[in-house]
Amino acid sequence: MxxxxxxxxxxxxxxxxxxxxxxxxxxxxxxxxxxxxxxxxxxxxxxxxxxxxxxxxxxxxxxxxxxxxxxxxxxxxxxxxxxxxxxxxxxxxxxxxxxxxxxxxxxxxxxxLPAPERIDGLQEGGDHFYDYQSPLRLADKLQTIEKGRILITVSFPKTPNVPHQCGIAPPETTLMVDNLLRHRGVRDKVEIVYTYPTVAQTVRGGLFLQETTSKVMPSIFDSMGIKYERNFTLDRVDPEAKVAYSEEGTDHNFDILMATPPIRxxxxxxxxxxxxxxxxxxxxxxxxxxxxxxxxxxxxxxxxxxxxxxxxxxxxxxxxxxxxxxxxxxxxxxxxxxxxxxxxxTAIAQMGLENGMPLWYDYEHEVQPTPPNKLGSLMRASFNRGGYWAVVRGLI
Ligand SMILES: Cc1cc2nc3c(=O)[nH]c(=O)nc-3n(C[C@H](O)[C@H](O)[C@H](O)COP(=O)(O)OP(=O)(O)OC[C@H]3O[C@@H](n4cnc5c(N)ncnc54)[C@H](O)[C@@H]3O)c2cc1C
The missing domain is CATH 3.50.50.60 (FAD/NAD(P)-binding domain)
Structure with a gap:
């Protein structure tokens, strides 16, 4: 049989x-x-x-x-x-x-699947990178913005303790946006505002879904002039007025809204x-x-x-x-x-366009952040271009 x-x-x-x-x-x-x-x-x-x-x-x-x-x-x-x-x-x-x-x-x-339609106005007013077409549109905006405000939002599933896709992606891409705008010479004219919801798995009022990393993020953002705000749980977006509203009663205007959308x-x-x-x-x-x-x-x-x-x-x-x-x-x-x-x-996070940081954690232990470096970026680039295909073939 x-x-x-x-x-x-x-x-x-x-x-x-x-x-x-x-x-x-x-x-x-x-x-x-x-x-x-x-x-x-x-x-x-x-x-x-x-x-x-x-x-x-x-x-x-x-x-x-x-x-x-x-x-x-x-x-x-x-x-x-x-x-x-x-x-x-x-x-x-x-x-x-x-x-x-x-x-x-x-x-x-x-x-x-990304489900931006689950937040009123997000599909029309926001951008994300969780499929192929959406980041193409975002790329156009990031390549052409000359001045204004980029708002970053993160939405968690409603099911308690279930994370959004790829926990490190919001800080990764925030740093990448900063680097890109510096390369383009417009960083001083574009404000970057990173927001994080009140409830992020076990963390409350933090900037990341694990406590240790959440605590080191302000020093990284401060050193790069990136603004950040806790307790901003995205509730709805007005795509015409370009304003994002939180469940906590606050709001932010934006020129680009780069969102980690709900998923299902x-x-x-x-x-x-x-x-x-x-x-x-x-x-x-x-x-x-x-x-x-x-x-x-x-x-x-x-x-x-x-x-x-x-x-x-x-x-x-x-x-x-x-x-x-x-x-x-x-x-x-x-x-x-x-x-x-x-x-x-286990993974290598892309911390900005030129740096990488190894991640390692499990049910009992949180990630212990280490200084991102060029070797990390090299490893991530190798994984992106070849390592991944060897891993899925079962060779690594
Ligand atoms: C923008 C982005 C950045 C990310 N960055 C990282 C990162 O830096 N590091 C990291 O470790 N992870 C990252 N991830 C997460 C990682 O890609 C996923 O966790 C991983 O792909 C999940 O594997 P999976 O097999 O569960 O799903 P997938 O790889 O999504 O595979 C699902 C498969 O199921 C197929 N399928 C769907 N519905 C059906 C159906 N009804 N019948 C048959 N087939 C179906 C799909 O076509 C697809 O082939 C990122 C994800 C995204 C979107």
Whole structure:
């Protein structure tokens, strides 16, 4: 009998998992005892962090995407068929083609979507870099602004303790904006105002979602002349008047509003009926150690779709993948999962256009910020241009 493993989502988590699982279960796969199928809604794989650089005119579309088929081991049966319907009770999913796919083990890695429409006026009045088209528009504005005010806002999911996508992105891009305007010679005529909401996971009234980093940020911003304001939870935007209003009753005018928008899971996950997340956000209830969907014995989830308090970041996916791979392999081989996720996230933050900073944290320990430097930037550049594609192929 063949064990069918179905991976849904051809992004970071799905691709790393499918490739690493193929290597781990190679004897079973060539012997016909296990089979891995991947379903994705696109023939393309996007390196999503590359969108940050689109906003600064450093990356274009062909540099940040590859054909998904070319990233996968040949043993994997890859199909472009978006999943519309998860039927967990009967261990099957339905693709948009109408076809049903049965599974013995399912891995859900469908990521999340930016949802600026969830804040009144943000879609029309704001800009963001969480897909490909939006940062192209932002790039035009950042390249042409001569004077005025750039406002940065950050919106968290309504579900308590779930972070926005890529926790470090707002400070990263604020520093990148500062650097870009200095290169353009207009920094003294453009005010940059970084705001942060009152509630950011466990931090209250801070500037970042972890206490230690939140405390060092004022000194970094002060040294660069970047203004900052705590307790600004974006409530609505008036796109005509170019004013952003907070839930706390304050407001800011802007020439450019660079927002970290609300996010949500994809439609098929939201409508799967097993998420307890608030506001139809759709995060799947996830066992923090096994990475199984709570209440389901044969479904794993990783990446941006989880409801964990850990960063929705590729640096989390990279550490979650071996746990999912080891658990599925050990369930098949010895009948029980063996690996536990400790919440580890590792990444290199882009701190301005020319500096990088390694990040390392887990469920028990916060990031300990270190001075950003040129070596960090070199490592980040290598990851952007080549390292990522080796990681998703399962080579690193
Ligand atoms: C602008 C930006 C900057 C970032 N910067 C960083 C960074 O500096 N460092 C870092 O570590 N992380 C960063 N991240 C986060 C990182 O990209 C994500 O955490 C990571 O991609 C999540 O992996 P995933 O597999 O959960 O989702 P994704 O990589 O988004 O993959 C989801 C996949 O599912 C597919 N899919 C969606 N719906 C369906 C469906 N119904 N059926 C089938 N397939 C479907 C999609 O096409 C996609 O292929 C950034 C993200 C963004 C957007």
């Amino acid at each position: 063949t064990t069918n493993i179905l991976v849904v989502g051809g992004g970071s988590g799905g691709t790393m998992t499918a490739n690493n699982l193929t290597m781990k279960l190679y004897p079973e796969i060539v012997g016909g005892k296990a089979k891995i199928t991947m379903l994705s809604d696109s023939p393309w794989h996007y390196y999503k962090p590359g969108s940050l650089y689109v906003a600064f005119s450093r990356f274009f579309e062909n540099e940040l995407r590859r054909k998904q088929r070319n990233l996968l081991r040949p043993e994997i049966d890859f199909r472009v068929d978006a999943v519309d319907n998860f039927e967990f009770a009967s261990s099957r999913v339905q693709g948009r083609s109408g076809k049903w796919y049965d599974y013995d083990y399912l891995v859900v890695s469908t990521g999340c 899971a994809v439609d098929a996950v939201v409508s799967s009926g097993i998420s307890a997340a608030m506001d139809d956000e759709g995060w799947l209830p996830t066992d923090p150690e096994t990475l199984k969907v709570k209440g389901l014995t044969n479904v794993y989830v990783l990446g941006d779709t989880v409801d964990l308090r850990i960063s929705k970041a590729g640096g989390a996916v990279h550490q979650q993948t071996p746990v999912v791979v080891d658990n599925i392999a050990s369930e098949i081989r010895i009948g029980r999962p063996t690996a536990a996720y400790d919440g580890r996230v």
